[in-house]
Amino acid sequence: MPILQLENVTKKFGGVVALNNVTFQVEKSEVLGVIGPNGSGKTTLINVISGVYKPESGKLIYKGTNITRVKPHLRCRMGIARTYQVVRIFSGLTVLENVMVGVLNGTKHGKISMEEAMKEAESILSYLGLDKMKNLQAELLNIQYRKRLELARAIGMDPELLMLDECLAGLTPSEVFEMLDVIKRVKEDKDTTIIMVEHLMHAVMNISDRVIVFNEGKIIAEGKPEEIAKDVKVAKVYFGDRELALKFIKR
């Protein structure tokens, strides 16, 4: 059974239709890449799935349960975690405390003590190479470490569905490499399903099991990365040039 199903989901902002009758599924443990031009509705999709926005119509079904009306914080406790396009860490808290907030309020909410949460947070920080700065105030971190911290916080929630919103944006090539490595490890070690909105083509095409392509609020293509790279519609929407698209699949 798919872990997440969207059925005829529509989200409007006044006159703008950000998601237009969107239907798709995400299989358990897969990495789903979400690509598309700017403004095509990718971030809105994440916002709708995480509960920040309520769709005008349609259904969201997560692990068999209809979560369309479920509040955001409850979705977290059910196992849905996300990161933000523009990093949103908790300033005023230390790096360790940031991750602890995730641990305390994710799927383990109410079932974990402060000491256990701290240990869990510490292990996640070492997993991500942030343990040396665990007592640093979070706002002092640079962008690369901030992104990692946000990822750590999301992982701390022990999610079954992890949504990453352009987590590679603004990183240097080596930083991208490290981040992708982390994401691969998370997927393998914890069997997490990942939805990854991304612009960096080689990253998305490489790491995804499947890719869906958005344009103007609709899904215009769905399939394996190689199929998508050859898809004329996708190429038109992005480049207008097929050859260029094929180059990207080869990393």
Next chain:
Amino acid sequence: MFDLIVQVLVFGVFVAAIYSLQALGFNIVVGAMRILNLAHAEFVVLGAYISYWAWVFFGFNPIQSIPLSALLGVITGLVSYDFLIKRLVYSADVALVATFALSLVLKEGMKIFWTANYRGIPWTLGSISFNGITVPITYIYTLIGSLVLILAVYIIMYKTYFGKACRAVAFDRETAAICGVNVERILRYGFAFSSCLAFVSGNLLTVYISSGINPYMGQVIMVKCLIIVTLGGLGNPWGALIGGLTIGMLEQIIPVVLMNYVPNIEPFMFTPFIYSLIFILILLLKPEGILGGGVQ
């Protein structure tokens, strides 16, 4: 009875014009800066005092002292912005406390310099009556003045570059910046414009409250401004007009209703409570405005 109602409604329109002016200024700051300037009411009170002192020292009537209030309003706005407001533009919650403190400083400052004694301007030109309704002529001049000013505000906000830039910044600051708007400067002049409007509306207010000018009258003014702006939708300029009219009417009607229909209640003491109820009611029913209600 009917005459009383009509008289009350007519007076409602007169005060509504002033309230609209006050709310317009308040709205501009809320919209562009996302800051609730809790000292706005004190700016209005300062305007009232200027009108008083202009009368005492120069013999200016409240219409003649408008330019003076406007000028002092702009200066005060610029100074306040440079020293305080501009550092608050990025943290809305702290801004509330800071502007609250500013209102306290202004209020107490007025008390220290000018004492808490009630002041008033005895400006009368007689009154005219028709159909059984008596209206002081000064009120009519003030209404005309207010309407002219409101019209001027709308022309500025919709027809001039400055006004359009203000609205652009209120709508989406980053995009406005990308389009070439000097956001920092617009915020500064926008604030000065807002305080200018506050001072001028206070100046005109003295006509209606002929003997009640005191440093603490800002409290009720602030409540009314908040209600008007929430009622009309935060940042929505037409809202200021509609809200002003509503409050102006309610203000006249409520004491009358209370006096005639609800016994055992001191009507004028009860009115602030009614306003608060209205505020809470509006928040319950229509909390949107531009700032919305947080996460859905």
Next chain:
Amino acid sequence: MKLGKYSARMALILGFYAFLAILALFSKAYADVVFYILLVSVVSQSLNIIFGIAGLVSLGQVVFLGIGVYTFTFLISQGFNPCLSVIAGGFASLIFAVAVGAVLLRLRGIFFACATLILSVAVPYFIIGTGIVGGFAGVNIYKYISSFYNIHVLVFSLLVISLFTTILTIKILESPFGYSLRALKADHDAAETTGINTFRQKMLALCVSAMLTGIAGGILAIKQAYILPLVVFDPLYSIEAILVVLLGGPGTVMGPVLGAFIYEMLRDILMRFAPGFQAFIYGILVIAIILRAREGIVGLLKKNKKLQKLLV
């Protein structure tokens, strides 16, 4: 950072309270001063929980105090036991907070702040307008309280409440609740998507804050004896609390307590040398602190590595 229970910190805290207790026992006049310090302290510590930790601005904290005062006044004049009346004052404020919070906490913080401000004006005028519990002319409850009135008992009660609040604040900061509050202060929406039920946490914080302030109100009623609406609901209490929290250090534990002490000294100086200027100077101080030293005294002291272990 863990805040250990048995350490130099606790010694410092207990030492401070012991100092206040001894001061109060010195003479009746000193007891009066300590009473006021502790009253401001409790109100400020309560405000600290919602404002300092959770970032919820409250401009009308006095409304919770006043409701406590009036509830006590009403109950004592009906013959109820004074201790129960004081506690009832706390519960009345709690209920009021729940009602207010239910409406306002789902909206942006500015609405809550404005509503507290408006309510702190509306409630006294409601009392005056309807004439309940004495209305404008107030009520004299001297005859009900003179039998048990004892300034030292009052001071001791407030001291216990303040100490309780101090320890409560420490516990909150060390708990998931405290972490949630700090997270939602930092970024409300991100807190929601990290699993925090922001509405519930804010409501809880508000309830704790209101209840403590309400109980302090009950005790204040005993001290005041003559209860007048505009005196009880004096906006100065709200301003004091804000100033003390900012001065001492918002979000710290001992900040408000220390701030209350310093504030009382300041108030005394101003009363002697510049009466009538008090509120004016408080306003300027608040602005100065916001512009220059938002962490407050304890916040600034905590930046020093050596003092970090000692302060909380």
